[in-house]
Amino acid sequence: xSSEEITIATxxxxxxxxxxxxxxxxxxxxxxxxxxxxxxxxxxEGFPGLEIQAAGYHWAMAGQKSYNGVALLSKDPIELLEExxxxxxxxxxxxxxxxxxxxxxxxxxxxxxxxxxxxxKFPYKLAWMERLQHHAKSLLASEEPVxxxxxxxxxxxxxxxxxxxxxxxxxxxxxxxxxxxxxxxYLGYTDAFRAFHSEPHRYSFWDxxxxxxxxxxxxxxDHLLLSPQAADRLRDSGIDREPRGWQKxxxxxxxxxxxxxx
DNA sequence: ATGGTTGCCTCGCAA
Numbered sequence: 001x002s003s004e005e006i007t008i009a010t011x012x013x014x015x016x017x018x019x020x021x022x023x024x025x026x027x028x029x030x031x032x033x034x035x036x037x038x039x040x041x042x043x044x045e046g047f048p049g050l051e052i053q054a055a056g057y058h059w060a061m062a063g064q065k066s067y068n069g070v071a072l073l074s075k076d077p078i079e080l081l082e083e084x085x086x087x088x089x090x091x092x093x094x095x096x097x098x099x100x101x102x103x104x105x106x107x108x109x110x111x112x113x114x115x116x117x118x119x120x121k122f123p124y125k126l127a128w129m130e131r132l133q134h135h136a137k138s139l140l141a142s143e144e145p146v147x148x149x150x151x152x153x154x155x156x157x158x159x160x161x162x163x164x165x166x167x168x169x170x171x172x173x174x175x176x177x178x179x180x181x182x183x184x185x186y187l188g189y190t191d192a193f194r195a196f197h198s199e200p201h202r203y204s205f206w207d208x209x210x211x212x213x214x215x216x217x218x219x220x221x222d223h224l225l226l227s228p229q230a231a232d233r234l235r236d237s238g239i240d241r242e243p244r245g246w247q248k249x250x251x252x253x254x255x256x257x258x259x260x261x262x
Numbered sequence: 263a264t265g266g267t268t269g270c271c272t273c274g275c276a277a
């Protein structure tokens with residue numbers, strides 16, 4: 001990696017308290033410049049800010065007790081821009097934070113899961129995606145390099161899961177969810193992973209159950225979506241499978257991209 | 263095969 005490049009990653013850690021040792025180990029070895037984290041599962045009181053500062057990162061977080069929770073980490077200071085996704089004052093779920101750092105505008109997203117798909121959770125997911133589309137559209141007008149990074153809880157294409165038939169009807173693979181993700185991308189965003197990888201069956205999540213990791217039965221639901229000004233600088237991308245193999249791992253693993261320096 | 267696993271200030275819920 002050249003020092004003329006900047007590395008941005010996203011990782012659903014499934015509890016920042018349970019995963020702190022993994023996170024610090026990964027920050028020390030992978031050395032990302034900017035990180036979006038999801039599923040912190042804590043309020044700010046329980047957030048290990050001192051440990052993250054000791055690892056060399058500034059941070060900003062939006063948390064809640066027990067569920068959800070997102071954060072931005074950066075080697076540079078972070079200017080906080082949004083602590084929630086605009087468009088619904090009554091939405092109290094901590095699923096979005098946005099800041100400016102390292103000359104980039106970065107959003108950390110924990111998109112609603114939406115299951116069971118016949119419950120009120122699915123329309124909440126679709127409404128959340130519509131709000132995200134509107135906000136993503138407004139971000140394009142800024143003409144800044146924008147990266148919307150996170151756990152989208154959407155499988156974009158059949159080749160992004162081990163068995164499309166097994167996912168039929170699931171909120172992560174329902175046509176409405178996939179169409180909403182396409183609408184977001186068609187605004188002018190680039191899926192950083194797919195910009196460099198056409199091969200099928202590359203995953204970012206493996207269920208804890210049924211030996212999914214051991215048998216590589218996963219899905220690709222963690223994405224980095226880049227505005228044109230960011231995509232013009234895109235140099236590489238990938239999925240770091242290593243942390244998923246550690247003892248007591250998160251069920252997700254980091255997805256990353258590298259941009260040329262401005 | 264309505265199972266199985268993880269994390270939460272837990273005794274059910276969310277993923």
